[in-house]
Amino acid sequence: MAKSSLNYFSFFFFLYRVIFRQAKNPKALHRNVSNLHANDGKILYHKYPSFAHRSSNLTKDQTVVVFSVEEALLKSSSLFPYFMLVAFEAGGLFRAFLLFVSYPFLCLVSEEMGLKIMVFVCFFGVKIKSFRAGSAVLPKFLLEEVALETVEMLKEGGKKVGFSNIPRVMIESFLRDYLGIDCVVGRELKVFGGYFLGVMEEKTRSKDDLETMIGSQQGLGSYRHVIGISSFKESLQYHLSSHCNEIYLVRRADKRIWHHASREEYMKPLIFHDGRLAFRPTPLATLTMFMWLPFGFTLSIIRAIIALMLPHKLSIPILCYTGFHLSLSPENLNITRKTKGRLYVCNHRTLLDPLYLSFSLQKDLTAVTYSLSRVSEVLAPIKTRRLTRDRGRDGEMMRKLLNQGDLVVCPEGTTCREPYLLRFSPLFAEMSDDIVPVAMDSHVSMFYGTTAGGLKCLDPLFFIMNPRPSYTVQVLAGVSGLPSCVDNSERSRFDVANHVQSEIGKALGFGCTKLTRRDKYLILAGNEGIVNKH
DSSP states (O other), rough: HHHHHHHHHHHHHHHHHHHHHHHHOHHHHHHHHHHHHHHHHHHHHHHHBBBGGGOOOOTTEEEEEEEEEIIBBBBBOOHHHHHHHIIIIIHHHHHHHHHHHHHHHHHHHHHHHEEEEEEHHTTTTTTTTOHHHHHHHHHHHHHHBBBHHHHHHHHSSSEEEEEEEEHHHHHHHHHHHHHSSSSEEOOOEEEEETTEEEEEOOHHHHHHHHHHHHHHHHHHTTTOEEEEEEEEHHHHTGGGGGTTTTEEEHHHHHTTOOOOGGGGGGSSOOOOOOSSBOOOOHHHHHHHHHHHHHHHHHHHHHHHHHHHHHHHHHHHHHHTTTTTTEEEEEEOOOOOHHHHHHOEEOOOSSTHHHHHHHHHHOOOOEESSOOOOOOHHHHHHSSSOOOOOOHHHHHHHHHHHEEEEEEEEEETTTTTOEEEEOOOOOOGGTTOOOOEEEEEEEEOOSSSSSSSOGGGGGHHHHHHTTSSSSEEEEOOOOOOOOOGGGGGTTTOHHHHHHHHHHHHHHHHHEEEEOOHHHHHHHHHTTSSOOOOOO
């Protein structure tokens, strides 16, 4: 308690000093910027061409493109949403609320001072080893703001160097992994004892790093032609004119006509991302979230009670009135049964997939799970059985369950939010010759109902806290499993699994991948997703 009180006292003392200095002499903080706009700005606008008139004849093996992330890559120059994501995902709800109430002060102080306040609120006391928002959360939202025009020019150039005023840990993974940027220059955060102190290194240090990288032959290698892309204030700040052969300035008018880059333009497809927030947390959107939270939590409890206590015929219409949306598209349910139970094979969007299928068919089903929390197992309105990842034991258990009734399995083994399907485990292909593929898709507007690094027991709660969560269930034509094709040596369980994956992918318009559950957890959480049985 004493340590927590000390942290809050340090923050408010820091905030008091910022406001006091700004109120005492506000003109001093903006004098340099005003002079820049009044004098040097006009000179630079006449000296350097607009980004809209950039050259399109670039040689990859001879050109280096140096660009500002905030001014030349992102359509929106507002940094508040990205820091709100860090505060919410890495620091929790209270830290996010603290950043939100600080927003009016951020509008009053200078840009640099506002940046320092946001960094302090978001990073002070955060453990370095547990910080994964820069690689697991922010890339999705940053990619949604990337300008297509800049990406096209980056593709034409050779070596690419991105520089930014915000901490490097927030942007490095996004730039390197998804845009193929070779070098990233950002401001470093001071650390102590494995924790961030919430204080950045001064601008001069990152400026010197950039100048050293551009000016040295080792940094450029065989490249000799350097192109700089930035706004006029960034050009002066980093002295790009002393190292660049060409400089293009981004004006506000340029950004108004820019287009968002599509998924196909990314150097690497965005398949995995983590975090609870499903929307871009602008100040207005964040205010809406905090206003909705008390009502949404109460509504989620009511929805859970209805789903657990009432039969399907009563719970479905009542849940629809509370905002749930369910769309069912059965293609072929009249399949000749050769076994006692029918095996439904679904792609995995949230932990509620089997429950929505049960509601859609209005029948009781049994679901096999792996990483479901004990709390979710106890509260589940349908029967669940935990898989052990032992092929022999799991196969025997699934055969017994099929003899007792219909069974639901999600062979991906984990959820995927983006329009992609992970590799299907082929075990289900040997269990039944009455396989029914089910294509499932879900949409949320405020909170994601899945997580890789958070508490899984809260996944269903976050999903039903959304104002209007929706599900689409498509029951596809049946597929024969291996039990009915034992004499066909050319067909393997992998062929059946891949065929079911492709059929579900076609129905949803999703891409099929060979990525696995292990790949997801290594990317998002830094572990293999091993669940403690106890």
